[in-house]
Amino acid sequence: MKKIIMICLFTTTAIAQNSIDTKLSNYIKTFTIKAPKTIQGKGSKKYEFGKLLFSDKDLSLVRQISCKSCHDPKFGTSDALPLSIGVGGIHNGLKSKQLNAGITPRSAPHLYNKGHNSFRTMFWDGRVFYNQYDDTYETPEEGLNGKYPKFFEIRNKIENVMAMQAIFPMADPTEMRGKKYAHLSNFETWKLIAKRIETKNVYKKFITPNFNIADIANALSFFQAVEFQVNDTPFDKYIKGDHKALSQTEKEGAIIFMEKGRCSRCHHGELLSNQAFQGVAIPQIGPGKTSDKNDEGRFLISGKEFHKYGFLTQPLRNIALTAPFMHDGSLKDLNAVVRHYNNPSRSLDNYLVNDLQLLYKNIYNDFIYVDKNPYRNFYRKDFLAPPIKRPLGLSETEQNKLVCFLKKSLTQEKFQNRISLRECDL
Numbered sequence: 001m002k003k004i005i006m007i008c009l010f011t012t013t014a015i016a017q018n019s020i021d022t023k024l025s026n027y028i029k030t031f032t033i034k035a036p037k038t039i040q041g042k043g044s045k046k047y048e049f050g051k052l053l054f055s056d057k058d059l060s061l062v063r064q065i066s067c068k069s070c071h072d073p074k075f076g077t078s079d080a081l082p083l084s085i086g087v088g089g090i091h092n093g094l095k096s097k098q099l100n101a102g103i104t105p106r107s108a109p110h111l112y113n114k115g116h117n118s119f120r121t122m123f124w125d126g127r128v129f130y131n132q133y134d135d136t137y138e139t140p141e142e143g144l145n146g147k148y149p150k151f152f153e154i155r156n157k158i159e160n161v162m163a164m165q166a167i168f169p170m171a172d173p174t175e176m177r178g179k180k181y182a183h184l185s186n187f188e189t190w191k192l193i194a195k196r197i198e199t200k201n202v203y204k205k206f207i208t209p210n211f212n213i214a215d216i217a218n219a220l221s222f223f224q225a226v227e228f229q230v231n232d233t234p235f236d237k238y239i240k241g242d243h244k245a246l247s248q249t250e251k252e253g254a255i256i257f258m259e260k261g262r263c264s265r266c267h268h269g270e271l272l273s274n275q276a277f278q279g280v281a282i283p284q285i286g287p288g289k290t291s292d293k294n295d296e297g298r299f300l301i302s303g304k305e306f307h308k309y310g311f312l313t314q315p316l317r318n319i320a321l322t323a324p325f326m327h328d329g330s331l332k333d334l335n336a337v338v339r340h341y342n343n344p345s346r347s348l349d350n351y352l353v354n355d356l357q358l359l360y361k362n363i364y365n366d367f368i369y370v371d372k373n374p375y376r377n378f379y380r381k382d383f384l385a386p387p388i389k390r391p392l393g394l395s396e397t398e399q400n401k402l403v404c405f406l407k408k409s410l411t412q413e414k415f416q417n418r419i420s421l422r423e424c425d426l
Helices: 002-030 047-054 161-171 173-177 186-198 201-206 213-227 234-239 248-258 335-342 344-349 354-360 374-382 396-409 413-418
Strands: 128-131 137-140 277-279 310-312
Touching: 002 248, 047 173, 047 201, 047 213, 128 161, 161 186, 161 213, 186 213, 234 396, 248 396, 335 344, 335 396, 344 374
Parallel strands: none
Antiparallel strands: 128 137, 277 310
């Protein structure tokens, strides 16, 4: 009798496993999810050039900050801060210090899979965008836009949207340029940086005729595309047919991701991002983008009403490494993110900055500002993306399973020792 019961239990478990695998495989097809193709080139001359540039503070006119300062691999290619510190500060994760630096109005986005050839949009508000249909760019610098750009010598060399993005932090007085050089135009700034790099002995072997800022940008982009590509997470192994790559809890979390959590409505495709701009009622902290410390996201670029409070949907592989989250870093971990999405309106109304303030009180000079203006918060809720207009209704157990999927299934195994996986043990 005992043997018969054990056989029945084994058979029931096997059927349940097959059922969840079948369902999950169907969702993977429905939402066109696949592992990104590998980008070759590690160790090449261009890769080595970009690698050196990525850590070089000479890309800052005041020589105080590099790309790595705000996009450090130790901190998930971000900086572990809700809002980045510009020139004049100390940049080292939770040991950072603002000192006399300015604060950026938005968090430093991670770089994972941003160099993929299907990525078309950069920055939280999409202010750098590549139109593949007419081979033009939209950027904050008019001289680079349209079919006949004024700065053709730069635009003609730029290889992709990530390269185009790379030149703008260098020209920002708060981020890298420094207020000492705020009187310079973007073009003048880029010209000085290119001349500086061109004359450094360490770069002599990389310099080509008619060298300019685009050559720097292309090398940076290539290095980042190769170095920070992610296509070997447990979920990627599962996608390729290894159904043992995910635990039962992870699979159940993936089903919640596809179904009740409605995550796949925006996080789908090869990069788990629709590259669109979604309003998700995020609490506004920090200086914002306007004099009243507001930030209406994509609307500030497009002027289109439906873009109000919309921010770029981020790719999700290795996302657990990149805390804190959202455009202003107002949500400290993935548990907070899932709780917020479960009922965005209630989360916004009840938001307290206390946890962030305790965590970062020794970094920033002033108390972290929170926008509690009821009028603006009403509009943040009014512009919620359709999939989350109504609460998700996830139980605590379901939230934990979803967090488990986001953390363990979507993080490369070599980095899983950096994060807590307690939700996967429940």
